[in-house]
Amino acid sequence: MRLVNRTFDDLHPGDTAQLRRLITPDDLYVFAASSGNYNPMNLPDSDFDGDGRPEQMAAGMFIASLVSAVLGTHLPGAGTRLLQQSLTFHASAHAGDDLLCQVTVLEKHPDGTVRLRTDVTRPADAALILSGEAIVQAPQIRFDRDNLHIPGLIVQRHRHFDALIDRARPLPALPTAVVCPDDPNSLGGALLAAAQSIITPILIGHADAIHAAAKALGADLSGFEVIDVPGTDVAAAAMACQLVHEGRALAVMKGHLHTDDLLRPMIDRDRGLRVGRKFTHVFLMDVPGLPEPVMVTDAAINIAPDLMTKVDIIQNAIDLALALGIEPRVGVLSAVETINPAIQSSIDAALLSKMAERGQIKGGMVEGPLAMDNAVDMAAARTKGLTGGVAGRANILVVPGIDAGNMLAKQLAYISHAEGAGLVLGAKVPVILNSRSDSPMARLASCAVAALHHFAAKA
Structure with a gap:
């Protein structure tokens, strides 16, 4: 200046x-x-x-x-x-x-x-x-x-999530099996989404614990169905699967239980929720200052995905982006933007890019390998001589493994002040997967994303 x-x-x-x-x-x-x-x-x-x-x-x-x-x-x-x-x-x-x-x-x-x-x-x-x-x-x-520099300011608000929630409100409330909502945070998120007419929660787990959480919130559960499952958390998750098969629930929401316990009944071959693709997880991040949401995948389920698992990770994320009205631009991340035989993620990224080019991955642009800087920053992409529709503009970031994904999502949340909506895809119904420490906004946005995804699939 x-x-x-x-x-x-x-x-x-x-x-x-x-x-x-x-x-x-x-x-x-x-x-x-x-x-x-x-x-x-x-x-x-x-x-x-x-x-x-x-x-x-x-x-x-x-x-x-x-x-x-x-x-x-x-x-x-x-x-x-x-x-x-x-x-x-x-x-x-x-x-x-x-x-x-x-x-x-x-x-x-x-x-x-x-x-x-x-x-x-x-x-x-x-x-x-x-x-x-x-x-x-x-x-x-x-x-x-001419060398004066004034630091920029970023307002910590989440306009992208606000827009998604506004789009979800007019839709029919999504019947949602909420598994073990027996603490105020998880129960409060489900009730907040219900108050916004985004979901109709069916509360599953230890009924006494659920009512105790409601009392701590000062909430009245008289208008909601509570299904008492006195056994383990896994038993409550199995009940959620049963409600899906009966058509009573069109989504599942994680409450106060471990992710492994929630997912174990869902991957059961006979009574689970498998439909073909592997289960994959997407964090939809609303990062203050960015012009659109950013997806990080997979950060919660697949620990060290092989090539074909990454195909499902990418296809699920593309389908979600299309359901939300977002143009899918997939950046497959590695430590470098060139193919290095010693770095497996760079080889996988190149193969995935070619698979998309030949129609084995559909619905979005896929480029890789890309390093983090030239995936999201246009100046960095130009410096490296990268062209195309994704470099510098990626809005779906495919990470090499769960370590990188989890670190990236939490860096965005705790350093960049992002909110993250979490969803498991590839199941018969969307599975709302939040961390036990997530804010009410994150839980509400996750429900909105699940509703938009469900009704887009039915359209």
């Missing part, structure tokens, strides 16, 4: 500078967080007057900050000190409005101060949003520098 100022001697009445700025919902969050102004009228998702539409109104001082930006950056620029500012607000501005801030020099004073006119308008309808005047101490020292 380059900054060039105008010293007091350089300024003349009539000099002007402008700044154009599109107000985004993230701007409203950033201003609220930095100022402490949590007025619901100035937040993107709050409906203050109850008319069903968020006001999304930009706070007055946020608009005034555009004036500060012009004074401190353009005219007079770096070194300017604000002494007085008068503001008159004429109309409101909202997220989505494109504003133009203009500052004009009115007069110079012998003491080195300058009086300027300040206006903010909305060019789309020529509305005057703000008018006023400013008196500043103009800089005396010339400033011209």
Whole structure:
């Protein structure tokens, strides 16, 4: 970023500078967080007057900050000190409005101060949003520098999951067998999804423990079916499989039990939920700052998948992406982006890419091997001379094994502030698989993804 100022001697009445700025919902969050102004009228998702539409109104001082930006950056620029500012607000501005801030020099004073006119308008309808005047101490020292760097800000919200949940709400509630929801976290996630009309939970396990968890939450289970299975967690999971075969459940959701205990009855050849492909796991990650969700697969089931297992991993992920309306761009990851006979994952990646090219994997673009940087960053891909539709733009990341997948998903969650929706694919019905430490948003999003996947398959 380059900054060039105008010293007091350089300024003349009539000099002007402008700044154009599109107000985004993230701007409203950033201003609220930095100022402490949590007025619901100035937040993107709050409906203050109850008319069903968020006001999304930009706070007055946020608009005034555009004036500060012009004074401190353009005219007079770096070194300017604000002494007085008068503001008159004429109309409101909202997220989505494109504003133009203009500052004009009115007069110079012998003491080195300058009086300027300040206006903010909305060019789309020529509305005057703000008018006023400013008196500043103009800089005396010339400033011209092009190496200034301001760290970027990422708003920790999950708009992709919000959009998926909004799409799932109008669908029929998905009857879901919830296995061992006997702690407040797992039960709370199922009840939250029920409150959003995304699932209709059937609660399976030790009935006393389930009711105790409900009591801890202050929740009423009178409207929900509770099936008492007094035996082991595996027995409760087997009951969930039975409900699927009877047509009473169209999805299964993990509660407070180990993944192995949940899946063991599902892989039973006679009474399980096998339908052909191997069971594979997908984390759908909503990473703040990224333009679309990112899938990480397989991070929970297949420990060291061979080539044909990776085919199922990729095909299941592609099918899920298509069900969610996402263009599948599969990056098969390795430590390098070139084929190295000593690195098996690079060989597998090349073979998988060729298999997709010849139609053995359908529905999406598949490229590999790709290293993590050139899979997701366009600049890194260009530096390595990689072209095509996936390099730098991958939204499905196929990892070499469970170690890499688990580490990548948790890095995104705990360092990059992502939320992750977990789903097991390849079974007769979608299996909602969350970690016992997952947030209510992650559990709700997982239910939404399961519903969207189920109804897309039935379409």
